[in-house]
Amino acid sequence: MDCAGRAEAAAEQLQLYRRDPDGWRGCRSTGEVAVSWRPSAEFAGNLYKGEGVLPASPQKVWECIKPVAGGLRTKWDQNVKDFEVIEAISDTVSICRTTTPSACMRIISPREFVDVVMMKQYEDGTMLSAATNVEHPLCPPQPNFVRGFNYPCGCFCIPIPGEPDRTELLTFFQTDLGGYLPQTVVDSFFPSSISGFYSNLTKAVKALKA
Secondary structure, three states: OOHHHHHHHHHHHHHHHHHOOOOOEEEEEOOOOEEEEEEOOOOOOEEEEEEEEEOOOHHHHHHHHOOOOOOOHHHHOOOOOEEEEEEEOOOOEEEEEEEEOOEOOOOEOOEEEEEEEEEEEOOOOOEEEEEEEOOOOOOOOOOOOEEOEEOOEEEEEEEEOOEEEEEEEEEEEOEEOOOOOOHHHHHHHHHHHHHHHHHHHHHHHHHHHO
16 A cells, blocks of 8 residues: 555544544543543554643644644654654655654653654544554664554544634554563553643643733
8 A cells, every 4th residue: 555545544544433432441531631542453552542622723733733844743742852754745645754752761762653644624624633654765763763653543633613712632642662661661651641742732732822
C-alpha cells in the first residue's frame, strides 16, 4: 500500500475506534481528560483514548495541534522535542519524523518515530490528524534514538453545537515504544502522558486566546 493509502486507512481506522464503544476501561480521570484503554489489535500493547473539552474554538485547538513544519506543538507538548516534515506527498499528506525526550526519570530514553500523517476536515467541521508508522529512505534509524512505532493514532477536533468557544478533543494513542521496557513502565507512562497532553494543550489554547 502506498503512503497516501496507509494514511487514509489510518484515518478510517480512527473513525472505527471513535464509533466503537466496546471494551474500553477507564484508567485515569482529571478535570481536563478521561483516559481509557483496551488491548490493541495492531500490536502487543494497548490502544489509549483521551476524551476532553477545551476552552477554545476548534480553529484555535487545531492551530496548536496541526502536524506542520514550524507548528506550535513542539512549544507546548512536553513529549515532542522535534517535528520535521521529510516529504510532502500532497497538501494533506506528509511523511514526518518526530523525536521525543527521555521520560519517566530517564527510564525511557529518547525515541524517534517516522509516520505518514494525514489532515482531514469533515462536513460537520470536525478536523482530524491521523498517523501511522512508515519507512522512508531519508529516515534511517538514528544512533542516539530508539525507533518506536505508532499504529493508527490521532486527534479529532470536534465542534460543540451552540458553543463556538469550546471544542471536544478526542485522541487515540497506539504506540510501540520499542527497546526493552518493563511493561509496568509502559502502562504507567501513557495515562500520565495523555493527561499531561491535555493539561499543556489547555494552557496553550488559553495563551493563544490572550
